[in-house]
Amino acid sequence: MARPVGNSPEQATRQPALLFTFYRNPDTCAQRILCLRHLNPGLPIHGLFTGSAGEEEDFSPVRELLDSFYEHPVRAPEWLWSNYDLVISRWFQEQGRHFAFDYLWVHSWDLLLLDPLDRFVPQLEPDEVLLPGLRPLQQMDERVLDPLKPSGEVVWTWLREPEFLQFVDYWREHYGGPLWCEVSPFGVLGREVCRRYAEACWTVPGHNEYRFPSLAAALGARLRQGGFSPQFWRNYEPNRKPWTLKDVLRLAAEPPGQRLCHPFYYPISPAQLQQRNSLPAT
16 A cells, blocks of 8 residues: 655655666756755765666766766657666666665656655655655546546556557566556655666566566665655656746746646746746746
8 A cells, every 4th residue: 555745754864866768859958957956955966867778968068967977878759658667677776786875866857856856755665765756557547647536447558558458468477466566757765676676677577667666676675756746747748748947937926835847848947937936827
């Protein structure tokens, strides 16, 4: 059973880090990192590049803003998208395990957060994982992203793919137990979750959106559920029209909370957002 977000008074302060994943739009990536640093002073930000061969030079200014840089071996975009969990696990095995952190934010380049990370998730224990859109697999409805809303008919595309049947057969033979799925704007992973997962994930078939939460839970991760507001889910919609600069500035003028924009493909500086934050909402 997933448990809601919230810190108990006896929890020790844990150290976060952020993994920034990117493959296109160098100017946008640079401004995203500057915005993250402005909102979260002192936060280690590590880079995971998944672009094409020969493109890494275009991202030299981005590399200078990062605490570390890792270039994933070139793979087809479709493979990278459906195996995002394996990409992150490879980073952890080859580089991330050497860095100091208790929990890791996974943040894609086309996401813009307008509030500090701790407004979204105060902190996480090393054996916990938080995915805002986490829900039991049998309740997945790709028209309803908020897991606290009732789902309708299960229409998730991945359940009709041959890889899902392979995953189910593998799961029954090797693990058993409940199956989970998620569609989320970001993930927050405890260090111990990263370690266990990177040791076990390589032979498990399927798609990361059901493979990761199911396997992480089977390996002992404690699942946390977001309980984010309806506005959070309106602002995050994978199939929506991309955010415009005008829309972003309008949201930046609203009171602080859990403001995010996805997908947003254009550069915007901390100065632009800070100026807008000082104006009354319209």
